[in-house]
Amino acid sequence: MSKDIVFDLIQKEHDRQVNGVELIASENFVSDDVLRAMGSVLTNKYAEGLPGKRYYGGCQVVDEVEDVARERAKQLYNAEWVNVQPHSGASANSAAMLACLNPGDTMLGFDLSHGGHLTHGSPVNYSGKLYRPVFYGVNRETGRVDMDMVRDVARKEKPRLIVCGASAYSRDWDYATFRQIADEVGALLMADMAHPAGLIAKGLLRNPLEHCHLVTTTTHKTLRGPRGGMILVGKNFDNPWGLKTKKGTLRGMTGLLDSAVFPGMQGGPLEHVIAAKAVAFGEALRPEFETYGRQVMANAAAMADEFMQRGYHVISGGTDNHSMLIDLRNKNITGKEAEEALVASEITVNKNMVPFDTQSPFVTSGIRVGTAAVTTRGLKVDDIRQIVGWIDEVISDHTNPSTIASVKEMVEEKMSAYPLFGWTEVVAE
Numbered sequence: 138m139s140k141d142i143v144f145d146l147i148q149k150e151h152d153r154q155v156n157g158v159e160l161i162a163s164e165n166f167v168s169d170d171v172l173r174a175m176g177s178v179l180t181n182k183y184a185e186g187l188p189g190k191r192y193y194g195g196c197q198v199v200d201e202v203e204d205v206a207r208e209r210a211k212q213l214y215n216a217e218w219v220n221v222q223p224h225s226g227a228s229a230n231s232a233a234m235l236a237c238l239n240p241g242d243t244m245l246g247f248d249l250s251h252g253g254h255l256t257h258g259s260p261v262n263y264s265g266k267l268y269r270p271v272f273y274g275v276n277r278e279t280g281r282v283d284m285d286m287v288r289d290v291a292r293k294e295k296p297r298l299i300v301c302g303a304s305a306y307s308r309d310w311d312y313a314t315f316r317q318i319a320d321e322v323g324a325l326l327m328a329d330m331a332h333p334a335g336l337i338a339k340g341l342l343r344n345p346l347e348h349c350h351l352v353t354t355t356t357h358k359t360l361r362g363p364r365g366g367m368i369l370v371g372k373n374f375d376n377p378w379g380l381k382t383k384k385g386t387l388r389g390m391t392g393l394l395d396s397a398v399f400p401g402m403q404g405g406p407l408e409h410v411i412a413a414k415a416v417a418f419g420e421a422l423r424p425e426f427e428t429y430g431r432q433v434m435a436n437a438a439a440m441a442d443e444f445m446q447r448g449y450h451v452i453s454g455g456t457d458n459h460s461m462l463i464d465l466r467n468k469n470i471t472g473k474e475a476e477e478a479l480v481a482s483e484i485t486v487n488k489n490m491v492p493f494d495t496q497s498p499f500v501t502s503g504i505r506v507g508t509a510a511v512t513t514r515g516l517k518v519d520d521i522r523q524i525v526g527w528i529d530e531v532i533s534d535h536t537n538p539s540t541i542a543s544v545k546e547m548v549e550e551k552m553s554a555y556p557l558f559g560w561t562e563v564v565a566e
């Protein structure tokens with residue numbers, strides 16, 4: 138066995154994951170099989186290009202691996218086409234935008250401070266530097282995406298691309314209305330389903346592929362695969378939509394997307410990660426994954442309810458998916474202070490801007506929480522309500538070290554009953 142200190146650190150991180158309650162909405166725990174595929178000899182192989190069309194020899198086996206991943210992904214989402222090579226969600230988005238936009242083109246995205254993602258036009262991201270981003274947001278009263286605002290901004294700014302999807306938004310998306318708006322102003326419509334992808338795969342939320350010209354996602358959030366991304370196109374969407382190559386010839390969208398991933402954005406694909414994606418997609422195709430998804434949503438609904446019963450302001454008054462944003466301004470604590478006190482109690486959350494926030498992104502007025510990871514551990518609605526009680530205890534008394542110590546002890550004691558890997562099936566309540 139290697140004595141490299143790195144393996145001691147991996148053990149420490151393993152223990153941290155086992156001991157704590159993981160409520161970061163973008164995280165999950167992969168199966169032993171996904172881990173095994175990721176840590177395999179496939180990492181040794183160069184395979185630039187696509188299955189059957191590679192720039193390197195010896196790709197006959199990884200071709201088959203990538204084809205399994207592609208077929209399973211298509212089956213999960215009823216897709217016509219997929220590229221499983223993007224290294225991450227951000228890479229998938231950059232390739233998608235490279236295919237759809239020219240530098241300086243206008244794109245319409247969801248405001249980062251209302252729940253959108255950095256890659257949807259933030260000024261600190263390539264998307265905000267290369268393109269001309271404009272934004273829509275949520276309605277102040279309802280906390281839901283303001284479709285009138287989407288339509289107004291789209292009519293006024295005439296974006297070439299409209300992006301829906303978010304990192305911190307607890308409601309389902311009205312893709313059909315987004316599509317009407319896109320058609321009216323002549324825009325392409327892209328959905329980024331990075332967060333709810335696992336729930337969409339089982340039909341528990343609307344499928345954006347039915348309405349959007351292209352869809353990007355991560356594979357490691359509710360979909361519970363390895364860290365990575367992909368781009369999908371639904372049935373009957375491989376039309377040029379006026380997209381032209383540099384030489385002015387019209388090309389199908391899927392061809393443009395393939396070449397935007399490689400050679401446009403990336404070099405060699407991570408075939409070990411693609412193998413792990415294939416394994417995770419296989420798991421997601423099984424009926425147990427629907428049971429899991431339903432439990433994720435039942436747990437999130439119970440979590441939102443318990444927070445609200447305790448006087449917390451859950452943005453939009455509940456959740457349709459696995460996650461929610463909590464505005465802490467009525468609790469006299471910032472997002473940063475809440476995150477620090479909760480992490481000290483082994484309850485991991487992240488601070489997050491809330492719509493119309495008055496604090497900076499480093500302080501924030503809220504936290505974001507989600508149930509994908511704890512549901513994989515095996516927690517049910519009663520456990521979730523108990524944990525919200527502990528969160529309330531810590532937040533109400535966050536400067537008191539003995540409160541933090543006592544909650545930490547209860548968390549560790551509870552979680553010792555739930556093994557991290559090799560989970561057993563989740564049974565719905």
Ligand SMILES: *Cc1c(COP(=O)(O)O)cnc(C)c1O
Nearest residue numbers: 225226227254303304329331355
């Ligand atoms: C997480 C996320 C991403 C980025 O994924 P990475 O793998 O971290 O690059 C992109 N878009 C949305 C909406 C996300 O939530």
